[in-house]
Amino acid sequence: MITLASLAGSAPKRVLPGFGLSLGISLTFVSLVLLLPLTGLFGQLAGVSLAEYWAIITEGRVVASYLVTIGAAAVAALINAAFGLLLAWVLVRYAFPGKRLLDALMDLPFALPTAVAGITLATLYSSNGWMGQLLEPLGLEVAYTWVGIALAMAFTSIPFVVRTVQPVLEDLPHEVDEAAMTLGARDGVAFRRVILPHLWPALVTGTGLAFVRSLGEFGAIIFIAGNMPYETEITALMIFVKLQEYDYAGASAIASVVLAVSLLLLLAINIWQGRFVRRLHGGNG
């Protein structure tokens, strides 16, 4: 006790009080909300042998759903990267009437129940919906194809790109592009060589987050996807189907694949971004 007390006394005073308490509460919260369900997930897998596990996750229909999900998510993420960057640029660099409204609108996909978005998109783009009627004569079917899936994914994940790029762009002083201009750079060159490299980490992170979010999206997609086996079934739906068949182990097995892919991606983004940021702030990276 004496050593403990003297240790506590000799430690330099922290600015924020209660380090032990706050860290304890944080860890408890993380354990309850994040780790416990994850552990439960792997607990479900305990009864499955490795061979069975492999059989479940490589079943033809499931593999097809991986491809649909990853393909659509990649397309959605790329579209969001381009348009999210543009939106962030417009929101930061220009003043126009209704700017606040557009800014608030950006968060709508976060706030809206995904099922509402899904139903709305499905009615809009079905062959007798407003948009569907216009697009069908052009030979472009959106609803019940992977295009619809990508559209729903893009809708739910656009805020990730806008909201990660926006603050970084706000921090970028005008002087930097003015400097590029005084040095004779054309607009395109200045954007590519001076502005984009600054935004690159935020853009990649935002796009990565949007991609990961799309991998797990369920509510917005199932209404517009059509859910045809081998063609427009997403992985989240496969989990749902297994659950409806009371095949908890099967559902957990597929879920674990989604989880692993998401975690790996997030980790990779984090490590890559860390290296980039170190360079900007004076490390040797």
Add this chain to the structure above:
Amino acid sequence: MSIRLHNVAKTFGKPGRGQTRALEPVNLDIHDGELVGLLGPSGSGKTTLLRIIAGLESADREPAGRILFGERDVTQVHVRDRRIGFVFQHYALFRHMTVFDNVAFGLTVLPRKQRPSSGEIRTRVLRLLEMVQLEAFAGRYPAQLSGGQQQRVSLARALALRPDVLLLDEPFGALDAKVRQELRRWLRHLHDELNFTSVFVTHDQEEALELSDRVVVMSNGRIEQIDTPDALYRAPANRFVFEFLGDVNHLEGEVRDGVLTCGDAQLAVELPDGPEELLLRPHEVRLTETPSAEAQLPVTVTSISPVGAEVRVELEADWLSAPWLATVRHADFERLALARGQRLYAVPRRWHRFPAAAVRSGQRHPEAVS
């Protein structure tokens, strides 16, 4: 390359909705090879003027102003084609590029036909880095450099394209006093060596007077005076210039029969009767133990600061609305045995006056009392 501005004005905001005139129509001639300082308080339009010269800001269409670099009319020329070098207060370095790449940037974005070979770019950049004494830092990133080093990189970057004109916007404003001194001297040296035309903006009188060949003093979007530092300090054109260039003591009173009276203070002046305000620099105030025939200005010493070449003494009296500041030599300081609370007499060596009527004529009365 000389710079000539004719009738250049700048208004911010849209007509009818809170327009502000940042710059009244201005004429300015800067000679080839000159180093000119734009000096003024914040909001005086000096930065706007510099940015208009650079082309980062466009002048008003009405009245139609003209900007000439030598014989070339650059009024409608885009900033990237004006062949200027611009140095920003906060360096504006490209943080994701090494020092070398920052300096090389201007050369690497040249159109392919004009672009030097990579070998030549390399030698030119290294020569520039040598000139700013940073050749050892070529591979570093800006975040790894001190403020003074970053500003030197930004200067090398601005000089890489051999601009006709170098423009600097408060180049030393973000640096600490010692580095600022050093960079000032070094910029002057560089200017003399390379002989380009430069214009820099500052709000620091000392900096403007020390560095410039000529100083342009500005206030409220107007040019108050353009002169050499020496002439500016000795013969300010008006009261604003006089007050802006250093500490000023005010003496307000009523003149009657050649004597200015203010409470129990009296000063003999050769001025017509009426209210009068005289201005004095701190070094123009002499302190004595007895009043002289011409001046009876009793004061009390309230604070003493013996740091530097001279002793700064703060003086107060009932007849003064604001305290006076006087500077005395250390020898006089010891002779008078100055102490706080001591009662003395102030004797003006000379004084200045700027009657409201003679706004720009630059009237000045030297040696009223010697």
